[in-house]
Amino acid sequence: MTRAASVLPPGFVWGASTAAYQVEGAAHLEGRRDSIWDVFCRVPGAVVDEHDGEVATDSYFRYAEDVAAARALNLGAYRFSASWARVRPDGGPVNRAGVDYYSRLVDALLEAGIAPWLTLYHWDLPQAIEEQGGWAERSTAYRFVDYAATLHDALGDRVRVWTTLNEPWCSAFLGYGNGQHAPGRRDARAAMAAVHHLLLAHGLATTELRRQDATATLAISLNLDVADPADPADPGDVDAARRIDGQWNRLFLDPLFRGEYPADVLAQTAHLGLTDHVRDGDLAAIAAPFDVLGVNYYHGQAVSHRPPPTPLHGLPSLARPVTSPLPAPEGIHRVPRGLPQTAMGWEVQPEGLTRLLLRLQEEYTGPAGVAMAVTETGAAYDDVVGPDGRVDDPERRAFLAAHVGAVQDAVASGADVRGFFVWSLLDNFEWAWGYSRRFGLVHVDYATQQRTLKTSGEWFAQVAAQGGLPWEERS
Numbered sequence: 001m002t003r004a005a006s007v008l009p010p011g012f013v014w015g016a017s018t019a020a021y022q023v024e025g026a027a028h029l030e031g032r033r034d035s036i037w038d039v040f041c042r043v044p045g046a047v048v049d050e051h052d053g054e055v056a057t058d059s060y061f062r063y064a065e066d067v068a069a070a071r072a073l074n075l076g077a078y079r080f081s082a083s084w085a086r087v088r089p090d091g092g093p094v095n096r097a098g099v100d101y102y103s104r105l106v107d108a109l110l111e112a113g114i115a116p117w118l119t120l121y122h123w124d125l126p127q128a129i130e131e132q133g134g135w136a137e138r139s140t141a142y143r144f145v146d147y148a149a150t151l152h153d154a155l156g157d158r159v160r161v162w163t164t165l166n167e168p169w170c171s172a173f174l175g176y177g178n179g180q181h182a183p184g185r186r187d188a189r190a191a192m193a194a195v196h197h198l199l200l201a202h203g204l205a206t207t208e209l210r211r212q213d214a215t216a217t218l219a220i221s222l223n224l225d226v227a228d229p230a231d232p233a234d235p236g237d238v239d240a241a242r243r244i245d246g247q248w249n250r251l252f253l254d255p256l257f258r259g260e261y262p263a264d265v266l267a268q269t270a271h272l273g274l275t276d277h278v279r280d281g282d283l284a285a286i287a288a289p290f291d292v293l294g295v296n297y298y299h300g301q302a303v304s305h306r307p308p309p310t311p312l313h314g315l316p317s318l319a320r321p322v323t324s325p326l327p328a329p330e331g332i333h334r335v336p337r338g339l340p341q342t343a344m345g346w347e348v349q350p351e352g353l354t355r356l357l358l359r360l361q362e363e364y365t366g367p368a369g370v371a372m373a374v375t376e377t378g379a380a381y382d383d384v385v386g387p388d389g390r391v392d393d394p395e396r397r398a399f400l401a402a403h404v405g406a407v408q409d410a411v412a413s414g415a416d417v418r419g420f421f422v423w424s425l426l427d428n429f430e431w432a433w434g435y436s437r438r439f440g441l442v443h444v445d446y447a448t449q450q451r452t453l454k455t456s457g458e459w460f461a462q463v464a465a466q467g468g469l470p471w472e473e474r475s
């Protein structure tokens with residue numbers, strides 16, 4: 001065994017992630033009805049080249065190929081999400097065909113020896129529920145619990161890891177705040193209401209799943225940020241970093257782990273009325289115990305209270321202008337650090353992941369006895385299919401090696417991390433970027449749906465087989 005492998009705990013899980021709307025397709029087949037993403041994709045200028053998830057990677061029909069790819073990658077787990085609009089179309093009665101699809105997928109995974117990690121909500125609210133107020137409405141939280149229970153009734157005997165929400169920060173602030181994502185609302189008050197109702201949905205569903213299933217592993221995945229002051233000696237920059245941390249991280253971590261919203265964020269956003277939505281007992285409900293904090297990490301950022309001469313780009317150029325997603329963005333500016341960037345314009349900063357995991361361990365998960373898993377990291381690059389049909393992507397391999405190394409460093413220093421999931425198993429519909437950005441370990445030719453393992457995938461299969469990265473591969 002390599003030295004590195006011995007650092008990771010026994011049973012450390014190597015996986016890859018996808019999400020329903022990004023891969024399934026079959027968007028209006030077999031009973032599925034519109035989600036907010038179907039509707040958003042029809043808004044002119046909302047998605048690059050007016051792409052949509054109507055077909056995506058056709059995984060509703062080709063899931064066996066996806067499972068075969070996961071197997072070729074030696075994955076121990078596959079993290080996928082279920083589409084609420086397929087399971088309970090329009091938020092109404094159960095659609096048997098939809099449930100059966102997930103049942104077939106789960107069986108295929110189990111047959112291949114791959115553990116299904118199911119996320120209940122990865123951004124695709126049934127449109128009918130949005131028309132009744134969406135996440136800005138309290139009732140959506142209760143409807144989410146019903147949906148969670150429906151799926152657990154059908155799959156709970158075989159799915160042992162249940163994640164309530166993926167990145168509620170994005171659902172609230174990109175969906176309701178700056179309109180970059182579905183449902184495309186630009187209403188900071190609605191975004192703050194959505195924060196509370198998403199967290200409430202998580203807490204109530206966690207309690208219900210625990211009631212139904214005492215031994216299930218329950219999780220939530222958050223996109224957390226590592227914000228550093230551009231100039232640590234400048235109190236204005238230090239304060240900008242603190243405010244980012246509040247609006248990105250503590251706004252979610254504090255209620256989940258401590259049953260309270262952070263006072264500084266409440267003060268900065270008092271005009272947006274978050275507390276108007278909080279009823280007696282809500283914060284205790286949100287703080288229901290769970291087992292695994294999923295950490296999604298792509299990059300950190302340096303921030304200043306002064307605008308930089310050259311801003312960082314990282315947004316698709318769309319007809320719909322997009323503003324800051326933060327509820328209180330005044331005096332917070334991202335500053336380029338000259339680090340290498342991915343095709344998303346995201347700076348590559350693996351050491352931020354080590355610091356993030358250690359900070360979480362110390363301040364949140366450790367005291368609560370909650371484990372962590374990196375449920376997403378990965379990179380988009382402009383992959384090219386070579387004349388021999390191979391897709392050689394050394395940059396993605398280097399990105400992943402550096403991030404596996406960052407996790408190993410965190411574990412060596414005491415972080416309780418149990419798994420590493422690459423975003424993504426295969427190229428797919430990258431939200432507002434449509435199909436213009438590729439994150440997969442597996443390349444997809446969208447004209448033919450042909451799947452080809454990239455060289456980063458060949459490499460990752462070895463990492464998964466040997467249980468980690470040999471020390472000498474550390475960058």
Ligand code: FCB
Pocket residue numbers: 019022166167170223296376423430431439
């Ligand atoms: C995350 C999302 C995932 C994917 C990656 C690149 O924020 O959870 O669906 O889009 O970013």
